[in-house]
Amino acid sequence: MGQSHIISVLLENEAGALSRVAGLFSARGYNIEAMTVAPTHEPSVSRMTILTHGSAEIMEQVLKQLNKLVEVIRVQDLSDGPHIERELMLIKVHAVGSDREEVKRLADIFRGRIIDVTDRSYTIELTGTGEKLNAFLHALDPGMVIEVVRSGASAISRGAKSI
Amino acid sequence: MNAPHQNEGVIPDALATELTGAEIVVRALRDEGVEVIFGYPGGAVLYIYDELDKQDAIQHILVRHEQAAVHAADAYARATGKVGVALVTSGPGATNAVTGIATAYMDSIPLVVISGQVPVALIGNDAFQEVDTVGITRPCTKHNFLVRDVRELAQTIKKAFYLAASGRPGPVLIDIPKDVTAKRCPYEYPEKVLLRSYKPTIRGHSGQLRKALGLMAEAERPLFYTGGGVILANASVPLTRLVRHFGAPITQTLMGLGGYPANDPQFLGMLGMHGTFEANMAVQHCDLLIALGARFDDRVTGNLAHFAPHAKIIHVDVDPASISKNVKVDVPVVGDLGSVLEEMLDWVQESGLHGNGPALERWWQQIEEWRSRDCLHYEQGESIIKPQYVIQKLHELTGGDAIVTSDVGQHQMWAAQFYGFAKPRRWINSGGLGTMGFGLPAAMGAQLAEPSATVVCITGEGSIQMNIQELSTCQQYKLPIKVLCLNNGYLGMVRQWQEFFYEERYASSYMDALPDFVKLAEAYGHVGLRAEKPSEVEPVLKEALRLKDRLVFMDFLVDRTENVYPMVPAGAALSDMILV
Numbered sequence: 001m002g003q004s005h006i007i008s009v010l011l012e013n014e015a016g017a018l019s020r021v022a023g024l025f026s027a028r029g030y031n032i033e034a035m036t037v038a039p040t041h042e043p044s045v046s047r048m049t050i051l052t053h054g055s056a057e058i059m060e061q062v063l064k065q066l067n068k069l070v071e072v073i074r075v076q077d078l079s080d081g082p083h084i085e086r087e088l089m090l091i092k093v094h095a096v097g098s099d100r101e102e103v104k105r106l107a108d109i110f111r112g113r114i115i116d117v118t119d120r121s122y123t124i125e126l127t128g129t130g131e132k133l134n135a136f137l138h139a140l141d142p143g144m145v146i147e148v149v150r151s152g153a154s155a156i157s158r159g160a161k162s163i
Numbered sequence: 164m165n166a167p168h169q170n171e172g173v174i175p176d177a178l179a180t181e182l183t184g185a186e187i188v189v190r191a192l193r194d195e196g197v198e199v200i201f202g203y204p205g206g207a208v209l210y211i212y213d214e215l216d217k218q219d220a221i222q223h224i225l226v227r228h229e230q231a232a233v234h235a236a237d238a239y240a241r242a243t244g245k246v247g248v249a250l251v252t253s254g255p256g257a258t259n260a261v262t263g264i265a266t267a268y269m270d271s272i273p274l275v276v277i278s279g280q281v282p283v284a285l286i287g288n289d290a291f292q293e294v295d296t297v298g299i300t301r302p303c304t305k306h307n308f309l310v311r312d313v314r315e316l317a318q319t320i321k322k323a324f325y326l327a328a329s330g331r332p333g334p335v336l337i338d339i340p341k342d343v344t345a346k347r348c349p350y351e352y353p354e355k356v357l358l359r360s361y362k363p364t365i366r367g368h369s370g371q372l373r374k375a376l377g378l379m380a381e382a383e384r385p386l387f388y389t390g391g392g393v394i395l396a397n398a399s400v401p402l403t404r405l406v407r408h409f410g411a412p413i414t415q416t417l418m419g420l421g422g423y424p425a426n427d428p429q430f431l432g433m434l435g436m437h438g439t440f441e442a443n444m445a446v447q448h449c450d451l452l453i454a455l456g457a458r459f460d461d462r463v464t465g466n467l468a469h470f471a472p473h474a475k476i477i478h479v480d481v482d483p484a485s486i487s488k489n490v491k492v493d494v495p496v497v498g499d500l501g502s503v504l505e506e507m508l509d510w511v512q513e514s515g516l517h518g519n520g521p522a523l524e525r526w527w528q529q530i531e532e533w534r535s536r537d538c539l540h541y542e543q544g545e546s547i548i549k550p551q552y553v554i555q556k557l558h559e560l561t562g563g564d565a566i567v568t569s570d571v572g573q574h575q576m577w578a579a580q581f582y583g584f585a586k587p588r589r590w591i592n593s594g595g596l597g598t599m600g601f602g603l604p605a606a607m608g609a610q611l612a613e614p615s616a617t618v619v620c621i622t623g624e625g626s627i628q629m630n631i632q633e634l635s636t637c638q639q640y641k642l643p644i645k646v647l648c649l650n651n652g653y654l655g656m657v658r659q660w661q662e663f664f665y666e667e668r669y670a671s672s673y674m675d676a677l678p679d680f681v682k683l684a685e686a687y688g689h690v691g692l693r694a695e696k697p698s699e700v701e702p703v704l705k706e707a708l709r710l711k712d713r714l715v716f717m718d719f720l721v722d723r724t725e726n727v728y729p730m731v732p733a734g735a736a737l738s739d740m741i742l743v
Contacts, residue, residue, distance in 0.1 A: 012360060016309075020301060027302050057487070064484035070306040070326060073360040 002054040004033075006078045006085060006155045007062065008163050009048040012071040013039050020069050021048060030054065030062050034087075034130075034152030045073065049154050051130075074163055082158040088125070089133045090115075092146040095122040099144065110136045121146060129153075184313040184344035185210035188277065191320040193220050194352040197248050199239060199611050200224070201232040205252025206292060207279025210344040224611065224640060227632040229256050231604035233263020234630070237272050237334075238608030241591045242566060244397060246273045246327050247608065253279045254292030257338075258299065262598060265303040267334040269595025270418060271395060273327040274334035275320075276304075282342040283311055296338045305333030313346040321353045330363025331482040332395055363481060367498030372507055375453070375477045375494045376516050382451035383522035384473075384529075385411040388434065391418030391594065392456015392480060392500050399423065399587045401504035402455065408511060409518040412530055414442035416457050417579055418594040425583030426563070431530065432539075435463040436731045437576045440538035441530055443729070443737040446471050448529070454478040456500050459489040460595070461733075469736035479503050538729050538742055539580055548697050550574065550649045550721040553704075554581035557619060557647060560704050565617040565645075566609045568592065570602035570626030573655035576727045578621040600629030606644040607636060617645065617708065624650040624674055634687040637714045645707050646716045648680060651723045659726045663741070684716035693718045 011017050018037055025032050034051040052062065059077065066075045078085075095103050100122070107114055107124045110132065116123035126136055130153055137148070157163060182190065188211050192200065201224045204212045215223050226232040229251045236247030247267075251260045257278040267274045281290040297309045306326050308319050316339070323335040379385055387406050393399060399422050406413050406429060413423050414434040423430055432439035434446055446452065452474040457463070464470040467489060478485075478492040479500060486495045496503060510516075543552045554577050557565070563585045569575040569592040584590045591609055593601040606620035620627075627648055637644055649655075657672040681691030690713050694703040700719065707715035729740040 016297065016301075019298070023301055057491075061484065061488060064488075068482070068484050070358065070361050 002058065004051065004053045004079070005059055006083065006153060007050045007052060007066070008076050008078055008155060009050065009066055010040070010073040010163065011046050011048060011069075012073065013044050013046040014071060017046065017071045018048075020071060021050075021066065024065055024069065025052075028061070028065060030058065034150075036152040036154055049152070051153050076157075076163040078155050078157055083155050084158060085129050085153050085155040086127055087130050087133055087153045088127050088151040089136070090123060090125055090149045091137070092121055092123045092148075093140060093144045094120060094146060095144075096120055103140075103144070106136070106139055110139075112136065180349060181347040182350040183210065183214075183347050184316055184339065185214040187313070187316045187348075187350050188320070188339070188344065189214040189218060189221065190350055191317055191352055192248065193218075195246070195320070195324050197221055197246075200248040200250055201226055201235040201239075201608065202250030203229050203232055203252065203256060205256050205279060207253035207281060207341045208250060208256075208277075208344070210341065211250065211277070211279070223250075224607070224636065226604065226607075226636050228630065229259035230262050230600065231607070231630050231633045231636070233260045233274070233276060234266065234598075234601050234604035235608035235611070236274055236276075237263060237267045238568060238591050238605035239612045240267075240272050240274060242588050242609040242612040244588065246275055246324055249274065249276045251276065251278050252292065253281055253296065254294045256292075257294055257296040261299060261303065264300055264334045264336065266593050266596045266598045266601060268303045268305070270391060270593065271332050272334065273332035275323045275327050276334060276336045278336060278338050279344075280309070280338045280340040283340045284342070286340065296336070300336045303334075304336045305331075307336040307338065309338045310343055311340065313343050314348045316343065317350060318353050318356065322356045322358065325356050326361070330361075331485075364483070364497045365499045365502050367479065367496040367503040367506065369506070371494060371496045372503065373510060375479075375496060376507055376510055376514070378451055378475060378477060378494065379409050379411070379453065379518070380516040381519060382411075383519055384449045384526045385409065385451040385453060385518070386445050386449035386474075387411055387413035387453045387455065388416075388446065388457055389413065389419045389422050389455045390416040390457025393419055393422035394587045396456060396481070396500035397587070398456070398500040398504050401501065401508055404508055405504055405511070408508075410523055411453075411518060412445055412527070414438065414445065416460070416463055416594070417592065419457065420579060420590045421584035421587040424585045426585060431534070433579055434737070435460075436465070436733070437580065437727050437729065438731075438737075439580075440536045440729055440740060440742065441533040443731065443740060444533045445530055447736070447738045449474045452476045455504075456480060458485045461489075464489065465731045465735055465737040465739075469738075536742070540743060543697055545697065548694060548700055548719055548721045550577050550651070550719070550725055551581050552697065553647065553649060553700055553719050553721065554578055554621065556700055556704055558582045560701075560708055561617055561619070565589070565619045566591065566613060568602045568605035568609055568618065568620045570620075570622040570629075571597045571599045572623050572626060573651075573659065573725075573727050574621050574623045574626075574649040576656075577649070582621075599626040602626060603630050603633045603644070603646065606646075607633060607640075607642055610642045610644055611640070619645045619647055621647045621649070623655060624648060624652065624677055624680070625654045631683070634684065634689060634714070634716075638688045641712070642714060643710070643712050644714050646684075646714070648716065648718050649721050650677075650680070650718050651721050651725070652677065653723060655725075656727070658724075662726070663730070664732070680716055680718040684714070689714040689716055691716045691718065693720070695720045
């Protein structure tokens with residue numbers, strides 16, 4: 001299965017660019033665990049964060065094949081150096097009776113925020129690494145979860161330089 | 164006769180300096196220096212055809228099927244080194260072109276394919292003859308474009324030609340909605356394009372080059388292994404000089420043939436699945452493998468785990484993604500082969516590096532021993548024509564200087580083994596995709612590229628029927644192609660695999676109900692000849708070559724069960740060859 005990698009890709013903000021990257025991964029049988037994309041401060045450039053895993057040889061090919069795409073401006077494996085990873089999760093849970101207090105306490109421990117409330121449910125916003133979000137999910141009784149939406153990881157290298 | 168244009172004199176001044184999208188397409192092609200395009204009209208490209216018809220600078224060749232248009236443009240590119248151009252309509256025109264595009268993509272051939280599309284407002288509405296051409300061709304083009312605005316048309320065409328020809332070449336498709344070809348805008352063809360995201364590496368890293376040359380000078384058993392990249396980069400001359408300087412043996416891939424003169428004693432023949440005994444044994448025993456413009460394809464390497472087990476590997480390629488893709492490389496060099504080889508030659512001159520004399524002598528002794536196995540040997544008896552014999556005779560009678568196109572199968576391998584190519588761009592075949600039906604349209608493209616050359620399409624009775632309708636195109640444009648059909652009544656390569664690996668169960672490999680190819684050729688207005696006995700082979704070939712201005716279809720009834728040897732079974736090590 002190989003190690004997990006977070007790859008950042010700068011690419012032209014053009015129609016079709018996203019499907020070129022997605023198509024590359026499926027055509028060559030590379031794994032995608034998550035993928036996010038949005039424009040950067042420069043509107044003509046999008047930044048994509050891809051969470052993938054594979055052996056060192058496969059990762060070398062992934063980076064080379066991404067670089068080969070005409071619309072790809074720059075590619076970097078952020079896992080090669082110190083970096084910060086954040087993911088947003090919105091989670092809707094049943095919250096009735098004594099569970100209401102319990103869920104609130106748990107959300108506080110994980111520094112989550114309750115952003116929507118009904119008499120039977122809470123919706124919690126939580127940010128962090130994928131690992132932290134997983135830990136929160138594990139901490140909840142599975143029967144309580146109504147729905148979960150995760151953004152996929154965004155990541156950036158530490159220090160003053162850009163990719 | 165020039166019919167007066169209906170609107171002449173009534174165009175407002177402001178519009179007079181503007182061109183329609185269709186006019187822009189034709190003007191841009193002219194500004195790119197395009198002389199020939201291959202295509203087939205249809206609703207979405209009628210404005211473009213209308214403009215093509217008003218000028219003489221670009222000749223349009225009307226094929227009988229869009230697949231043939233792309234193959235012909237592809238072969239035109241392979242024969243000349245220029246970018247080939249094809250024009251097809253939307254929907255089925257585009258889908259028919261896909262096989263041709265994928266063929267060119269696998270062999271890294273520079274092409275620009277222009278496809279019509281339904282008007283912008285109808286895209287996504289399942290309109291008549293609508294298909295998502297950009298979506299379908301995305302995985303088999305180097306890049307593709309959908310042009311939604313006429314103001315982007317000229318620069319998109321410029322980008323397409325630049326992308327097709329630079330770096331690792333490949334096909335680029337431009338999808339143009341019909342209304343875009345009717346709209347007007349001022350025309351200015353850009354001198355250059357700048358793509359911030361695309362900068363192919365030309366010059367190799369000097370340190371790596373020197374390291375590579377150092378290994379070449381030290382190696383006791385070096386071997387050059389070169390591919391289609393040498394042809395694409397027009398690097399035959401520096402390659403030949405470098406190989407001769409080091410005195411090392413050289414083997415080539417199917418795509419690389421002609422990159423080094425086949426009659427030279429340092430040439431060991433092709434390697435791989437149907438490579439020679441000496442070439443494959445040399446790969447398995449060399450201590451240095453110098454891979455130039457080759458991509459370690461599975462048909463070349465056999466079982467990767469056992470490939471070149473004793474060798475350090477140098478790999479020069481313009482595409483970084485080709486390096487260490489299948490085989491881990493010791494000295495990678497990214498760059499254009501022409502530039503890299505010239506720089507290597509300069510450094511050789513400066514440094515005085517040369518081959519490892521005494522060790523090389525022992526290496527050559529070993530190679531000559533392998534060579535004496537005479538692995539391509541066959542016996543031509545009195546009664547049945549051996550296919551190899553036909554190719555060998557063709558080689559003799561054409562002095563090895565014909566442009567040879569081929570289809571896919573046994574005849575292709577025999578052509579590669581027995582027609583010794585002395586020069587580059589003389590051998591045109593579908594190596595990567597293995598596209599049956601490639602040969603005849605490819606011969607059309609080659610003949611249009613080199614009108615005075617002898618162009619021979621080596622084919623089989625299976626492959627030729629995949630695009631036989633192009634005999635009609637050949638008649639329309641008087642293309643004097645020589646079709647050499649090795650007719651064994653079987654899909655020979657399939658039959659061979661069934662004999663070896665499927666316990667002689669010949670499922671669907673027998674070609675029943677074959678047409679009379681002589682009469683068929685005559686029905687298209689060509690000359691048909693047949694040879695049934697070995698003694699007829701030479702007279703038929705001579706007669707065909709004598710008829711310089713006619714297409715001649717030669718139907719050779721050959722040994723029905725002849726196999727291509729040597730053969731490395733799929734997944735076996737290169738040294739595990741099935742020999743005659």
